[in-house]
Amino acid sequence: MTAHDPVPTRGFTGRARAADRDPRLPPGQYDARDTWPVLSAEVTPRLDAADWTLRVGGLVARPRTWTWAEAHALPPSRYAGDIHCVTSWSKFGVRFGGVSLDTFLAGAGGPLPAATHVVAYAHTGYTANLPLADVTGGRAWIVWEYDGEPLPPEHGGPARLIVPHLYFWKSVKWVAGLELLDHDEPGFWEKNGYHHRGDPWREERYAGD
Amino acid sequence: MTETTSGAFVPPTAFAVPGRIAVNEQAAARWQQGLITEIRQETHAAATFRLKVPDWQGHLPGQHLMLRLTAPDGYVAQRHYSLASAPDGSGEIELTLDHVPGGEVSGHLHTVARVGDTVEVRGPLSGFFAWPGDRPALLLGAGSGVVPLMSMVRHHRRAGLTVPLRLIVSARTRADLIYADEYGAETEVVLTRAEGRLTARHLAPHLGAGQPDGGWEAYVCGSNGFAEHASRLLVEGGQPVDRIRIERFG
Structure with missing residues (x-):
């Protein structure tokens, strides 16, 4: 956590009282309400669903790749809940549709015993590192629907990873695959000063938090 | 395609714009007091706030910081803002921000804050958008x-x-x-x-x-x-x- 307690700012009252702050808001976050800011650092790729693939490789029993059609033939799964961005907005009650990452991992024969971490990577080359435990047990999805509609390109369409219990930079847009490793390897933002895990409830924004 | 864990994993995809600098993790982690020494209206909607931050570790153009305001009951609001000033070693930095309609933090800074107030900042943050002045x-x-x-x-x-x-x-x-x-x-x-x-x-x-x-x-x-x-x-x-x-x- 940060080094010292916040010092009151003269004249600042804020939008809410600490006592009646929405309990769904992690520390330091605000409610983005109807907006959904886009914060990707790279050019939004024009990626056709027909060209999209998902690879699960590294320390799994049977590394494999799914096409769009193959992925859509898997049992569907949904996430309905909140998401939190490190830039300090949160968004409540979002609904994503796709397939649980557990299903893809099982389809690749499951993680090998040595696997401890994952690098999730995009068709743009963007990467994010995650402990394997954060993307298994019904906590991560590959999604292609938002609110029942196709996921827009700016938000990672045709398909992205979501890991909603962590800051949203971990939820790799335009996801191309996951590589299971026996060690942690920092991803794109993690090499640029951001926290390795990114738990919003512990306010793990930057390295050193 | 990397199927082993020997050596760093390189995704089989293009891009990955590398960061421009190593980030100082200590500076990023610490909240510091910033004393407002000057407020300049830039346009009808934007103003520049000059902050004296005695232990500012320096920054590169393109980096940003996080600024937070705290209410008497401990309620906190914080936002990211880009640094407007060049790194000059003066111990003072400048931010320029729009008065966002209904903005909780920008609204306070534009309508309540005055010279002599303090706010809290942490940074500089992120190496991705930094420009060290080396490349065109x-x-x-x-x-x-x-x-x-x-x-x-x-x-x-x-x-x-x-x-x-x-x-x-x-x-x-x-x-x-x-x-x-x-x-x-x-x-x-x-x-x-x-x-x-x-x-x-x-x-x-x-x-x-x-x-x-x-x-x-x-x-x-x-x-x-x-x-x-x-x-x-x-x-x-x-x-x-x-x-x-x-x-x-x-």
């Missing part, structure tokens, strides 16, 4: 998206750099143009209400045969709509995707 830089900004780019222009001037630098800044009208008196020969202004939005025509002289040796590092900053439009124009004009850095508001 083509800067595209709109609205208050010009703020981190102006830090680069100021650094270029202050340090007397000879590496090529061009800024194309768009604003609705002259009255909306932040830093209107500060632009020089490096800058082209696009006033969108009168002449429409940025087009390939604005970029054409700088791309292709017009680019400097080694090509440009392109920095794009503004709303998501502007960032999408400007980055698409850059790609269509031949700028490599892995040399376009984008900072979107939000």
Whole structure:
């Protein structure tokens, strides 16, 4: 956590009282309400669903790749809940549709015993590192629907990873695959000063938090 | 395709714009007091806030910080803001921000804050949008998206750099143009209400045969709509995707 307690700012009252702050808001976050800011650092790729693939490789029993059609033939799964961005907005009650990452991992024969971490990577080359435990047990999805509609390109369409219990930079847009490793390897933002895990409830924004 | 864990994993995909600098993790982790020493109105909507931060560790143009305000009951609101000032070792930094309608933090700074108040800041943050002044830089900004780019222009001037630098800044009208008196020969202004939005025509002289040796590092900053439009124009004009850095508001 940060080094010292916040010092009151003269004249600042804020939008809410600490006592009646929405309990769904992690520390330091605000409610983005109807907006959904886009914060990707790279050019939004024009990626056709027909060209999209998902690879699960590294320390799994049977590394494999799914096409769009193959992925859509898997049992569907949904996430309905909140998401939190490190830039300090949160968004409540979002609904994503796709397939649980557990299903893809099982389809690749499951993680090998040595696997401890994952690098999730995009068709743009963007990467994010995650402990394997954060993307298994019904906590991560590959999604292609938002609110029942196709996921827009700016938000990672045709398909992205979501890991909603962590800051949203971990939820790799335009996801191309996951590589299971026996060690942690920092991803794109993690090499640029951001926290390795990114738990919003512990306010793990930057390295050193 | 890497199927073993020997050596660093390299995704079998393109891009991955590397960060420009190593980030100081200690500076990023620590909240510091910032004393407001000056407030300057830039336009009807934007103002510059000069902060004295005694232990500021220095920054590179393009970096940002997090600023927080605390209510008497401990309620906290915090936002990211780009640094507007060039690194100058003065122990003072400048932020320029729009008064966002209904904005909790910008509203306070624009309407309540005054010289002599303190706020808290942590930073500088992130190495991705930083420009150390080493490579030729083509800067595209709109609205208050010009703020981190102006830090680069100021650094270029202050340090007397000879590496090529061009800024194309768009604003609705002259009255909306932040830093209107500060632009020089490096800058082209696009006033969108009168002449429409940025087009390939604005970029054409700088791309292709017009680019400097080694090509440009392109920095794009503004709303998501502007960032999408400007980055698409850059790609269509031949700028490599892995040399376009984008900072979107939000």
